[in-house]
Amino acid sequence: MRKQGIGEDELFCFLEAKRNKDIRYDLILSSMCTRPHPVAIRAHNLFMETNLGDPGLFPGTHEVEQILVTRFAELFSCPEAGGYATSGGTESNIQALRIARQIHPTKRPNVILPASAHFSCQKACDMLGLQMRCVPPDKEMRMDTDVLAGMIDADTCGILAVAGTTEYGVVDPIPAIAALAQEHGIFFHVDAAFGGLVLPFLPDSPAFDFSIPGVSSISVDPHKMGMSTIPAGVLMVRDPLVLHRLNVDTPYLTVKKEFTLAGTRSGASVAGALAVLDYLGRNGMEAVVSGCMENTKRLIGGMEAFGIHRAVTPDVNVATFMPCRIPDRWVVSATRNNHIRIVCMPHVTRDHVEAFLEDIGELNVTAT
Amino acid sequence: MRKQGIGEDELFCFLEAKRNKDIRYDLILSSMCTRPHPVAIRAHNLFMETNLGDPGLFPGTHEVEQILVTRFAELFSCPEAGGYATSGGTESNIQALRIARQIHPTKRPNVILPASAHFSCQKACDMLGLQMRCVPPDKEMRMDTDVLAGMIDADTCGILAVAGTTEYGVVDPIPAIAALAQEHGIFFHVDAAFGGLVLPFLPDSPAFDFSIPGVSSISVDPHKMGMSTIPAGVLMVRDPLVLHRLNVDTPYLTVKKEFTLAGTRSGASVAGALAVLDYLGRNGMEAVVSGCMENTKRLIGGMEAFGIHRAVTPDVNVATFMPCRIPDRWVVSATRNNHIRIVCMPHVTRDHVEAFLEDIGELNVTAT
Numbered sequence: 001m002r003k004q005g006i007g008e009d010e011l012f013c014f015l016e017a018k019r020n021k022d023i024r025y026d027l028i029l030s031s032m033c034t035r036p037h038p039v040a041i042r043a044h045n046l047f048m049e050t051n052l053g054d055p056g057l058f059p060g061t062h063e064v065e066q067i068l069v070t071r072f073a074e075l076f077s078c079p080e081a082g083g084y085a086t087s088g089g090t091e092s093n094i095q096a097l098r099i100a101r102q103i104h105p106t107k108r109p110n111v112i113l114p115a116s117a118h119f120s121c122q123k124a125c126d127m128l129g130l131q132m133r134c135v136p137p138d139k140e141m142r143m144d145t146d147v148l149a150g151m152i153d154a155d156t157c158g159i160l161a162v163a164g165t166t167e168y169g170v171v172d173p174i175p176a177i178a179a180l181a182q183e184h185g186i187f188f189h190v191d192a193a194f195g196g197l198v199l200p201f202l203p204d205s206p207a208f209d210f211s212i213p214g215v216s217s218i219s220v221d222p223h224k225m226g227m228s229t230i231p232a233g234v235l236m237v238r239d240p241l242v243l244h245r246l247n248v249d250t251p252y253l254t255v256k257k258e259f260t261l262a263g264t265r266s267g268a269s270v271a272g273a274l275a276v277l278d279y280l281g282r283n284g285m286e287a288v289v290s291g292c293m294e295n296t297k298r299l300i301g302g303m304e305a306f307g308i309h310r311a312v313t314p315d316v317n318v319a320t321f322m323p324c325r326i327p328d329r330w331v332v333s334a335t336r337n338n339h340i341r342i343v344c345m346p347h348v349t350r351d352h353v354e355a356f357l358e359d360i361g362e363l364n365v366t367a368t
Numbered sequence: 369m370r371k372q373g374i375g376e377d378e379l380f381c382f383l384e385a386k387r388n389k390d391i392r393y394d395l396i397l398s399s400m401c402t403r404p405h406p407v408a409i410r411a412h413n414l415f416m417e418t419n420l421g422d423p424g425l426f427p428g429t430h431e432v433e434q435i436l437v438t439r440f441a442e443l444f445s446c447p448e449a450g451g452y453a454t455s456g457g458t459e460s461n462i463q464a465l466r467i468a469r470q471i472h473p474t475k476r477p478n479v480i481l482p483a484s485a486h487f488s489c490q491k492a493c494d495m496l497g498l499q500m501r502c503v504p505p506d507k508e509m510r511m512d513t514d515v516l517a518g519m520i521d522a523d524t525c526g527i528l529a530v531a532g533t534t535e536y537g538v539v540d541p542i543p544a545i546a547a548l549a550q551e552h553g554i555f556f557h558v559d560a561a562f563g564g565l566v567l568p569f570l571p572d573s574p575a576f577d578f579s580i581p582g583v584s585s586i587s588v589d590p591h592k593m594g595m596s597t598i599p600a601g602v603l604m605v606r607d608p609l610v611l612h613r614l615n616v617d618t619p620y621l622t623v624k625k626e627f628t629l630a631g632t633r634s635g636a637s638v639a640g641a642l643a644v645l646d647y648l649g650r651n652g653m654e655a656v657v658s659g660c661m662e663n664t665k666r667l668i669g670g671m672e673a674f675g676i677h678r679a680v681t682p683d684v685n686v687a688t689f690m691p692c693r694i695p696d697r698w699v700v701s702a703t704r705n706n707h708i709r710i711v712c713m714p715h716v717t718r719d720h721v722e723a724f725l726e727d728i729g730e731l732n733v734t735a736t
Contacts, residue, residue: 048409
C-alpha cells in the first residue's frame with residue numbers, strides 16, 4: 001500500500017472511473033438484483049454504523065429487525081413465526097438445512113431438493129456433509145412430487161422446495177410436498193428468496209407459505225423484489241425455538257448466545273428493507289409486482305409474435321425462451337438447458353421491454 | 369403489513385426514533401466495530417447498488433475488489449497471494465477451514481485451535497463436522513505450542529491461530545505454530561480479523577503474516593480497524609488456487625463458477641475498505657494505530673494507578689483488567705474469565721479515556 005495517502009478528489013476520481021465501467025441497470029435483464037428504492041438508501045445511511053451482531057449496543061436497530069420479522073410473519077400467514085436478518089439467500093438456506101440436520105441427526109443425513117434449487121444448496125450440502133438428492137423437474141420445470149416421495153428414507157432430514165425458481169420462475173407444488181414432509185415428520189424449507197416478495201402480492205398465486213401445514217421455514221431476500229440494499233435476506237421459521245438449536249456462546253458481547261451465521265451484521269440494509277415495505281404498503285407492493293408481471297407478459301407475447309417461444313409459463317416475473325440471437329447491448333442470461341432467461345425486475349420498465357423487443361425483431365425476423 | 373404505505377416524513381421520524389435508542393459510539397468501549405471513516409461512507413454510497421456476486425455485470429466493482437486483495441497481499445508480505453471479500457470474519461474462518469477439510473480429507477477430521485479462538489470457529493466446526501481440539505492458553509493467554517504439538521494426529525486437517533485475540537488482544541506464537549504446521553503438512557489459518565490492520569502498522573509487532581513459511585491463509589476485517597462500513601471481511605490465501613477447491617457451478621450468472629460463501633455480495637463496503645486504505649496510506653494508518661495504542665497504554669497506566677491491574681499486556685489495542693466497578697454510562701465487556709475488557713477503537717479518543725478514568729477513580733478509589 002502507498003506510503004502517503006491520496007487526496008479525496010483523486011481517490012473518488014479513481015473510484016468513479018471504476019464504477020463507470022459497470023453495466024447500467026437499464027441494460028441488465030439477467031439479474032434478480034435491482035436499483036434499491038430511494039427510501040432504502042436513506043434508511044441504509046441512517047443505520048450505516050449499526051451492528052446487529054451486538055444488539056445490546058443497538059437496541060433500536062434490533063427493534064427494527066424484530067419489526068421486519070413480524071412483517072414477514074404476518075405476510076407469510078403465521079404471526080407467531082420467528083426469524084432473523086441474514087446476509088442473503090445463501091445464509092438462509094444454509095441455516096435452514098443446518099436446523100434440519102440438528103433436528104434429525106443420522107449417520108448419513110440426506111436432503112431432497114429439486115434439480116432447479118439454487119446453487120447455494122450445493123454449498124450448504126457440501127459444508128454440512130449432507131447427501132443431496134436431486135428430484136428431476138417435470139415438463140413445466142417444477143419438482144416432481146412422485147419422484148420425491150420415492151426418495152424419502154430414514155436418513156432424510158430435510159426437504160427443500162422453491163417458490164419462484166431462479167432459472168424458470170416457477171413455484172414447486174408446495175402443498176403436496178408439505179403433505180409428504182408432514183407425513184414423514186421431516187423439516188421442510190421453502191426457498192422463496194425471489195418469490196417471497198412477489199407471490200403475496202399477486203391476485204392468484206400458488207400457495208407457498210406457513211398457511212400450509214408442514215412448511216417449517218421460508219427464506220426471502222428483500223434485496224431482490226423488496227428493493228432493499230444488499231445484503232438483505234430473512235430466514236423465517238414457524239417455530240422460533242428451532243433457531244436456538246444453532247446457538248453458540250458469545251462471551252464479551254451484550255448477548256450471551258447467538259444463532260446467526262454471520263457475527264457482525266449491519267443494520268443498514270435491514271432498515272432499508274423495512275423502509276421499503278412500510279413506505280409502499282401492500283398497495284404499493286401490489287403495484288410494483290403487477291407492473292413487473294405485466295412487463296413479463298408483454299415480453300413473452302412480443303417474443304412469441306416473433307416466433308421465439310416461451311420455455312415455460314412462469315409464476316413470477318422471470319421469462320424464458322427458446323434460444324435466439326440477442327442484441328449486443330442487452331445483458332440476458334442462459335439457463336442450464338440453454339434457454340434465454342430474462343428477469344423483469346422493477347428497473348426493467350415497459351420502455352425497456354419495448355426497446356428490447358424492437359432490437360430482437362430487427363435481429364431475428366427474416367425480412368419477407 | 370399495512371395496506372396503505374406511510375409518508376416518507378412519518379417513516380423517517382419512526383426510524384430516527386429507533387436509531388436514537390442505540391448507544392452512541394462515544395460510550396462504547398466494548399466493540400471491535402467503530403464509526404466508519406467518512407471516505408468509506410462516500411465510497412459505500414457510490415457502489416451501493418453493485419453486486420460482486422455477478423462480476424460480469426460489475427467489472428469495475430470487481431476490479432476494486434481485486435485491488436483491495438492486492439493491497440492485502442502486499443501488506444501481508446506475499447504479492448502473489450489471492451483472496452476475496454467476505455461478509456466478515458465468520459465467513460473467512462468458515463471458508464479457511466472448509467479449504468483445510470477439502471485439502472486433507474479424512475473420516476474424522478479435526479482442527480486444532482486456541483481456547484481463545486473467536487466463537488465463529490465453533491460455528492464453522494459444527495457446520496463442517498470438524499472435531500474442535502482446543503489448546504488451553506498459557507499465562508499470557510497465548511496458544512501453548514507444546515500442548516498443540518501433542519494434539520496433532522493423522523486426522524488433523526487444519527490449525528488455526530489468532531493474531532490479536534478478541535478477548536485479550538494478544539498474538540499467538542505464529543512462527544512456532546507455522547513451523548509445526550509445515551512439518552506435518554497441515555493447512556494453517558491465521559485469524560487476523562482484528563490484528564490484520566493493527567500489526568502491520570506497529571513499529572515492533574509480533575510476526576503473523578505470509579513472511580512466515582507455513583502460514584496458508586489469513587483473514588482480516590476492514591470493518592474493524594480498517595474503519596470501513598459493515599460488512600467488510602477479506603480472506604487471503606497464499607496459493608490462490610486453493611480457493612477453487614470450493615467452486616460450485618453458477619449457471620445463469622456472468623461467471624460459471626463461484627467459490628465464495630455468500631452469493632449476492634455488495635461492492636459498497638469493499639469500495640469503502642479500499643477508500644480508507646488509499647486515502648490514509650501507510651502513514652495515515654500508522655497514525656491511527658499509534659493513537660489507539662497510546663490510548664491503550666494510557667488506559668492501562670491510569671487503571672493500574674487506581675490499583676486495578678491489567679490481566680495481560682496486550683499486543684494490540686485491547687486492554688483487560690481485574691474486576692472492578694464500572695460507571696453506568698460506559699459500556700465495557702467481560703471476558704470468560706471475568707476480566708474487564710476495553711477495546712480502544714479509533715472512536716475512543718484520549719478525551720474519552722480520561723473521562724472514563726475519572727469516572728472509574730470516583731467509583732473505585734476509597735476516600736482517604
